[in-house]
Amino acid sequence: DTGVSQDPRHKITKRGQNVTFRCDPISEHNRLYWYRQTLGQGPEFLTYFQNEAQLEKSRLLSDRFSAERPKGSFSTLEIQRTEQGDSAMYLCASSLTERGYTFGSGTRLTVV
Amino acid sequence: DQQVKQNSPSLSVQEGRISILNCDYTNSMFDYFLWYKKYPAEGPTFLISISSIKDKNEDGRFTVFLNKSAKHLSLHIVPSQPGDSAVYFCAASVRVDSSYKLIFGSGTRLLVRP
Numbered sequence: 001d002t003g004v005s006q007d008p009r010h011k012i013t014k015r016g017q018n019v020t021f022r023c024d025p026i027s028e029h030n031r032l033y034w035y036r037q038t039l040g041q042g043p044e045f046l047t048y049f050q051n052e053a054q055l056e057k058s059r060l061l062s063d064r065f066s067a068e069r070p071k072g073s074f075s076t077l078e079i080q081r082t083e084q085g086d087s088a089m090y091l092c093a094s095s096l097t098e099r100g101y102t103f104g105s106g107t108r109l110t111v112v
Numbered sequence: 113d114q115q116v117k118q119n120s121p122s123l124s125v126q127e128g129r130i131s132i133l134n135c136d137y138t139n140s141m142f143d144y145f146l147w148y149k150k151y152p153a154e155g156p157t158f159l160i161s162i163s164s165i166k167d168k169n170e171d172g173r174f175t176v177f178l179n180k181s182a183k184h185l186s187l188h189i190v191p192s193q194p195g196d197s198a199v200y201f202c203a204a205s206v207r208v209d210s211s212y213k214l215i216f217g218s219g220t221r222l223l224v225r226p
């Protein structure tokens with residue numbers, strides 16, 4: 001287990017299409033986070049799971065966004081009816097403690 | 113409402129000299145601060161952290177200073193090396209209900225010239 005894995009690394013989609021991203025955290029980490037980063041900005045918090053429970057969602061996460069972590073292991077982030085403003089790097093992170101995050105390499109989404 | 117601010121978008125330093133990256137915050141509830149380093153096409157990598165009960169933490173060439181009264185922290189890299197060229201993000205940790213989340217600044221791009 002070498003770290004947090006995200007798939008795909010890149011996704012180009014047409015506006016209006018649905019996309020789904022997957023994150024595999026470090027196996028013993030029970031906390032999983034999704035962040036979004038746009039050009040020139042730092043990562044922005046989207047949502048947080050402890051085991052399979054989604055404990056917090058940002059206001060950034062509109063009703064077109066949904067995240068799941070069904071068995072407390074991998075997580076998926078789905079965006080429905082994508083818009084050009086959804087183009088960003090989507091980062092997943094996991095942690096065992098409350099402080100130390102390990103980030104994946106991200107999924108870069110381009111909506112055309 | 114930007115609670116963590118990195119006002120310098122870029123910094124250029126000669127190899128061997130000191131790099132100083134600055135970060136300001138507004139929320140006095142932040143109790144833990146971290147610096148992350150990011151290369152292109154990769155996720156952020158943890159670099160160094162500091163608890164609000166300390167004013168300095170050192171790890172090799174990297175030192176973070178915290179001035180709580182000024183709500184300011186800085187990252188010192190000495191000596192700077194070309195491989196340090198990356199984007200550096202300051203982050204603050206805050207407890208919200210049952211979780212901690214990180215609030216990031218907008219980043220400073222460091223270029224270390226050979």
